[in-house]
Amino acid sequence: MDDQEVKLLGVWGSCPSKRVEIALKMKGINYEFVAQDLSNKSPELLEFNPVHKKVPVLLHNGKPICESLVILEYIDESWKSGPSILPEDPHARAMARFWAKFIDDECFPSILRIRRSRGEEEREKAIEEAAEHLETLENELKGKKFFGGDEIGLVDIAANFIALWLDVMLELVGIKLLTKEKFPRLCEWVDDYLDCSIIKETLPAREALLDRFRAISRWLAKNNM
Secondary structure, three states: OOOOOEEEEEOOOOHHHHHHHHHHHHOOOOOEEEEOOOOOOOHHHHHHOOOOOOOOEEEEOOEEEEOHHHHHHHHHHHOOOOOOOOOOOHHHHHHHHHHHHHHHHHHHHHHHHHHHOOOHHHHHHHHHHHHHHHHHHHHHHOOOOEOOEOOOOHHHHHOHHHHHHHHHHHHOOOOOOOOOOOOHHHHHHHHHHHOOHHHHHHOOOHHHHHHHHHHHHHHHHHOOO
16 A cells, blocks of 8 residues: 555644554554644645544545544554554454543543643642543553553553653643652553654654643733633
8 A cells, every 4th residue: 555645634742643643653654744733724624624623634545534543543454564553352452442532531631621720629629530540541551561462552552642741731730640659550651652763753852842832821821811
């Protein structure tokens, strides 16, 4: 499938966009990255994702696929080169989907609630909720290097946010949630994940991402948002 046209509409600092880039690189797929400005959405983005109008969007021979977890499965099914992103066993595949959805539906929103909380009581409640979700992932990792075993798979790619974005976002509000004292196995997973060559070359540098979030925070504060 080397003659196939593959484009990725994405954003440099977007965790979902980076999920897709990692999968494409794992599979050895040549692709064109088309950077998007979400404050001024391109006609291409609006055409190919008219429902949500957000990144990432994968264009495979002109046909769009939206939503990062859906795209990861599509890539795994469409290209057999490189390592599998999902396990072959049906039960293991179902469990991988379960944990990836848990990260998107439970973990990610709980972290955002910490940053957006107003008042000490609301913030403490959000921190407690997020810590409970991280504890669930901590227990799921016990006895394994990665969520799927010895190799990076769907859940690890879905957990991109925990590996990098979580710590950066919470630094802006002066909170350190993911510590070796509270979550030793999850912190080991972060180190192992970030040490992989494909992950290193794909994820943004921490300081650059932090600068980007600071700029966004200043803009939001200036515009009372």
